Amino acid sequence: MAAPPLPADSARRVLRTEAEAVAFLADNLPEDFPAVVEAILAVPGRVIVSGIGKSGHIGRKVAATLASTGTPAYFVHAGEASHGDLGVISRGDICILISNSGETSELSDLIYHTRRFSIPMVAVTSNPDSTLARAAEHRLLLPKLPEACPIGMAPTTSTTLALALGDALAVALMEQRGFLPDDFGVFHPGGQLGAQMRQVSELMHSGAALPVLDHTADMREVLLTMTSKGFGIAVLTREGRLHGVITDGDLRRNMDALMTAAPARIANPRPVAVAPDTLAAEALALLNARKISVLLVVDAQERPIGVVHMHDFLRAGVM
Template sequence: MTHLAAHLPADFPAAVDRILQSPGRLIVSGIGKSGHIGNKIAATLASTGTPSHFVHAAEASHGDMGMITRADICLLISNSGETVELRDMVYHTQRFSIPMMAISSAPESTLMQAADFRLTLPHQPEACPIGKAPTTSTTMTLALGDALAVALMEQRGFLAEDFSVFHPGGKLGAQMRKVAELMRGGNALPVLDRSADMSEVLLTMTSKGFGIAILVQDGRVAGVITDGDLRRNMDGLMARSPAKIANPSPVTVRPDLLAAEALALLNTHKIGALLVIDAEDRPIGVLHLHDLLRAGVM
């Protein structure tokens, strides 16, 4: 991979620019191991903001060519550059003036000579003992596809928020959700005025079940009391002023924080809940560790 990074194809920047300008999709195709790699490249591109679709080279010759429009760009993959099954796709791109990119380690091959953009892989021996099985070549192709996806992400300004749109499922999708989606607010908030006495604090903490009480003054957060604060002040607890044992600078987050980032804060500060506030430091929600567990973030 170091060798590939040092010998990035000369047409790489132009290929990125052309894909960015395209009103359609990037159609990826190949056969055999190149097809498997191409399928993954298309999936990565599609999930990172570049509309892409994989078309099986053999199936293309039997009707699937109709999946390719004149607004698209084709990316054909063949290590040898002489894959027979790609012939019809090459003719199709030429017939309808569809831009064609090719990935191959053979710059003088038929495929590369027909390509508008040539993404030539540096020639390196296959890693298998007999030097025949696609190993090094497929790994480099995959890496080049990932490099394309990353370059396009950077050029598009693709953000974590955009990424979450395409990854709603599984643990990754859960981690990309916002705190606002998982927090609990409204009547569930354990909020008390800063002047409240200790009996009110205990009743609120017990009834709300977060293990914290939020003290407010003029609607803004004035401090937070946790179960730990109560245990540390057990001696004469009922006679103590809640405001005096509260933490005046609790860990707070905004509702647009990612769930994964919220989990990192909980772990870093070794706490069980986060106070969610608005731009004016008013409490609007509480995100508990259990909320993240239920959502599948952990």
């Protein structure tokens, strides 16, 4: 009996096999792909995705990716569909049914349900002559390529193709909808990703917490404001608009004649400032790049409306 290949050799063979399959799919995109995008954009309801076994696992991921990128989607387990979950699917929805063979018996009730109630259906399969493909309005046909496993039976290449096609569909829809980073943050409010997608306006201190003074204030007022507000800066305004910012560093650089110095003369007239809709991740990157710990937030008229500290980003989970 021949010795088995080295694990690393097996891994490389599998990855190359699947990578070549995805590249082939990119060059031979299913003919119905543009029509499927248009059909999904046209329905007022949700995209219902279903499958069984490995196709079911792929279907869950496809539905999750669609939902998180602006296309309302829901996964229905093919086995549970026949026991009440068909009620989830209604007119106005569109169904994507995944089966490599196209002859998965568990999908039969779903196929019948979509036909009975005239619900548009998309088949993801490698068999154009299958029951699933013949019943569907749209067919996303996967190429019949060798599985990556040595016996050619374990779903490997076929599931990778289905997953990659699902990602391609989600991104195409995302771009057609004009889905923006702000929209992405709405669907990802939890965890580090959600924190990074939050806007500065959600983290900033405003109102009475702002260390704001008129540009005519004296140095005593500046020192009291910096001490009481606790941000290490004083913001000077003129007729409500930003006039300059004084930092702890500015105080140290002018220590010799500090109490007699005019605050407006030692203030930085062009401090680092951001708009309130700046993403938290972008603001934190700016803090790190400028090696500062506090960021001023101004509105479109250059009026100070908030201040955000490095610690605010850390508390929010922005890394």
